[in-house]
Amino acid sequence: MSLEDPRTIRKLWTGSLVVLALLVLADFWVMRDPHHHAHFGVDGTFGFYSWYGFGVCAVMVLVSKFVVGLILKRKDTFYDD
Amino acid sequence: MTESVGLPPPGIILVLGGLLLPLLRGLGPAVALLLPLLTLGFIWGIPDDLTVTMPFMGQYDLTVLAVSPPTKVFATIFAVMAFAGALFAHPITGLDSERGRRWRVELPAAFVYAGSAICVTFAGDILSLFIFWELMAIGSTTVIWSAGTKAAGRAGYRYALVHFVGGVLLMAGILAKVFALQGAGVADPLALHHFFFGAAGFEGLSFGSGDAAAWLILLGILVNAAAPPLGSWLADAYPEASESGTVFLSAFTTKTAVYVLMLLFAGTQLLIYVGLLMAVYGIVYAILENDMRRILAYSIVNQVGFMVCGIGIGTAMALNGAAAHAFAHIVYKALLLMSAGSVLYMTGKRKCTDLGGLYHSMPITMTCGIIGALAISSFPLTSGFVTKSMINQAAADEHIALAWFTLTAASAGVFLHAGIKFPWFVFFQKDSGLRPPDPPWNMRAAMIFFAAVCILLGVPGLYGPLYAILPFPAAAGETLYAPYTVPHVINQLQLLLFSGLAFFALLPVLKRTLTITLDADWFYRRLFPGVWKHLLRPVVLAFREFFDYLFGHLPQMTKDVVYSPPQEGRMFKEWGLGGAMVVITGFLFVYLVLGYIAA
Numbered sequence: 286m287s288l289e290d291p292r293t294i295r296k297l298w299t300g301s302l303v304v305l306a307l308l309v310l311a312d313f314w315v316m317r318d319p320h321h322h323a324h325f326g327v328d329g330t331f332g333f334y335s336w337y338g339f340g341v342c343a344v345m346v347l348v349s350k351f352v353v354g355l356i357l358k359r360k361d362t363f364y365d366d
Numbered sequence: 367m368t369e370s371v372g373l374p375p376p377g378i379i380l381v382l383g384g385l386l387l388p389l390l391r392g393l394g395p396a397v398a399l400l401l402p403l404l405t406l407g408f409i410w411g412i413p414d415d416l417t418v419t420m421p422f423m424g425q426y427d428l429t430v431l432a433v434s435p436p437t438k439v440f441a442t443i444f445a446v447m448a449f450a451g452a453l454f455a456h457p458i459t460g461l462d463s464e465r466g467r468r469w470r471v472e473l474p475a476a477f478v479y480a481g482s483a484i485c486v487t488f489a490g491d492i493l494s495l496f497i498f499w500e501l502m503a504i505g506s507t508t509v510i511w512s513a514g515t516k517a518a519g520r521a522g523y524r525y526a527l528v529h530f531v532g533g534v535l536l537m538a539g540i541l542a543k544v545f546a547l548q549g550a551g552v553a554d555p556l557a558l559h560h561f562f563f564g565a566a567g568f569e570g571l572s573f574g575s576g577d578a579a580a581w582l583i584l585l586g587i588l589v590n591a592a593a594p595p596l597g598s599w600l601a602d603a604y605p606e607a608s609e610s611g612t613v614f615l616s617a618f619t620t621k622t623a624v625y626v627l628m629l630l631f632a633g634t635q636l637l638i639y640v641g642l643l644m645a646v647y648g649i650v651y652a653i654l655e656n657d658m659r660r661i662l663a664y665s666i667v668n669q670v671g672f673m674v675c676g677i678g679i680g681t682a683m684a685l686n687g688a689a690a691h692a693f694a695h696i697v698y699k700a701l702l703l704m705s706a707g708s709v710l711y712m713t714g715k716r717k718c719t720d721l722g723g724l725y726h727s728m729p730i731t732m733t734c735g736i737i738g739a740l741a742i743s744s745f746p747l748t749s750g751f752v753t754k755s756m757i758n759q760a761a762a763d764e765h766i767a768l769a770w771f772t773l774t775a776a777s778a779g780v781f782l783h784a785g786i787k788f789p790w791f792v793f794f795q796k797d798s799g800l801r802p803p804d805p806p807w808n809m810r811a812a813m814i815f816f817a818a819v820c821i822l823l824g825v826p827g828l829y830g831p832l833y834a835i836l837p838f839p840a841a842a843g844e845t846l847y848a849p850y851t852v853p854h855v856i857n858q859l860q861l862l863l864f865s866g867l868a869f870f871a872l873l874p875v876l877k878r879t880l881t882i883t884l885d886a887d888w889f890y891r892r893l894f895p896g897v898w899k900h901l902l903r904p905v906v907l908a909f910r911e912f913f914d915y916l917f918g919h920l921p922q923m924t925k926d927v928v929y930s931p932p933q934e935g936r937m938f939k940e941w942g943l944g945g946a947m948v949v950i951t952g953f954l955f956v957y958l959v960l961g962y963i964a965a
């Protein structure tokens with residue numbers, strides 16, 4: 286089994302997506318736990334950490350790449366004399 | 367209170383011992399491993415109420431040793447770090463090899479640096495704090511220079527300049543405060559408690575004339591904490607040091623700044639926003655970066671941002687979190703940089719675009735790197751999970767929504783930019799075809815040691831000793847903080863794994879390019895030199911003839927008019943003196959005009 290093999294990669298994707306789906310469903314269990322406590326309302330809702338984790342990361346990547354990167358990116362020889 | 371005169375603070379063992387190392391020849395490397403352990407023994411042997419003073423300039427006493435609430439946790443990890451760093455830097459190829467020759471400069475400098483950082487944590491007055499603060503700058507600059515490359519020489523020079531400017535700001539603030547205290551008739555104006563600006567004495571966002579000292583001191587410390595835009599020195603200089611030099615550098619400067627901020631500015635609201643800015647800035651720049659050690663350098667800023675934010679929140683939970691996180695951070699960040707340093711040492715390559723597929727031949731380096739990556743991401747069962755969570759918890763307890771949502775976003779972003787990005791691009795992604803073995807035994811041992819610490823600190827029940835040395839330990843029978851609840855573990859896994867999904871879903875966008883991202887160092891690397899080269903210098907050159915004429919003829923003309931030649935011999939060099947007189951007169955005239963306008 287090699288990590289470069291497309292079949293391995295496909296298996297890894299499938300396995301990961303199953304784990305992610307189970308994690309989202311785990312909220313049914315979490316929300317009944319006595320330690321479950323919302324401080325700001327939305328943070329106690331079903332699936333919050335899942336969509337928030339994905340959403341903010343997607344936004345950060347896109348803003349970095351297409352806003353900050355567009356303005357401030359230079360060739361890495363920029364400071365070489 | 368136990369008072370003692372003459373006993374030096376424990377960090378001095380490292381400072382002086384480090385300087386003696388090159389004289390010990392063959393014994394040096396072994397002694398280098400013992401000195402940090404000896405220092406650690408002394409740190410733990412010092413009773414909490416011991417104070418050591420030294421007479422200074424006749425009228426003052428310097429308190430070179432006093433224990434503050436956060437002293438123990440910071441001093442302990444600094445000493446442990448010095449040990450692991452010395453192990454990683456061990457000159458295995460002999461003292462006369464290239465690595466050995468570098469060791470003879472780098473390690474003494476690193477020990478002066480580490481020892482001074484420990485002395486800062488024991489400083490009982492503002493002047494001894496400042497002295498060791500500056501000694502750190504000298505030690506760390508030498509660590510950068512000892513890499514011996516042209517790039518390191520230049521980066522070290524810029525690093526030194528920035529830190530000396532920071533030092534001047536700090537000193538100016540200290541003097542302003544000390545003079546004000548003296549004016550008010552205070553007998554001990556150097557005592558540290560006069561500088562506890564915190565929430566009570568320093569309202570974060572106000573800027574009255576009376577706050578000038580606090581502002582200068584805060585700015586001076588924020589330079590060292592690497593808060594943007596004052597912190598571009600970090601990503602500029604750290605990656606230019608040697609593979610072992612960067613490991614030392616990652617630990618002390620920013621975390622000493624965290625210690626001092628905690629002492630002087632706990633509860634200063636402004637720091638919440640500074641911390642959040644640092645956390646987000648670190649992620650954005652790390653996402654765009656191609657140099658593996660510069661990615662990790664930006665993530666230092668990101669992580670220190672969590673601590674600075676915690677200090678701004680200022681509750682016992684937040685300060686405990688900041689101190690605990692500094693402890694955990696030093697270990698996993700050093701571990702990540704050891705992993706990156708091993709790759710650099712074995713391949714000579716530092717860009718993600720040149721690396722990849724190293725999992726084939728560097729299993730130990732990869733495993734340790736991944737453990738560091740999981741710890742920085744606060745994965746359950748790693749050190750970050752039991753430390754960083756306290757800061758988030760404090761933000762939630764205080765209902766500071768902006769802080770909580772930003773810190774939670776930044777926690778997800780950490781996994782993205784450091785937790786996955788670093789291991790992925792270095793050890794996996796495309797196969798670069800490189801097949802270097804794992805590094806020599808000493809580097810492997812240092813990595814395994816710190817990987818073990820990362821995991822042990824995260825195991826339920828084993829983080830107790832760390833919690834026990836935090837600034838505000840739990841009262842008997844009470845729990846300081848319980849990280850392992852079902853919702854916390856599951857929510858953290860959701861946050862991180864969905865961040866991972868975002869990484870792989872957006873992988874085409876994250877593809878590495880041969881680029882850098884401009885930072886505030888552009889001002890002193892390009893703008894200021896450019897203004898001189900293209901604007902000021904041509905002007906000066908254009909007026910050269912005029913100045914030549916002025917300096918050449920004016921003194922002679924003046925002499926002819928107002929000065930009769932001496933009868934015998936020549937008493938003065940009229941020409942040089944005359945030129946200087948013209949310049950001084952010119953300056954006086956400018957001051958006069960400026961003074962008149964100002965009045």
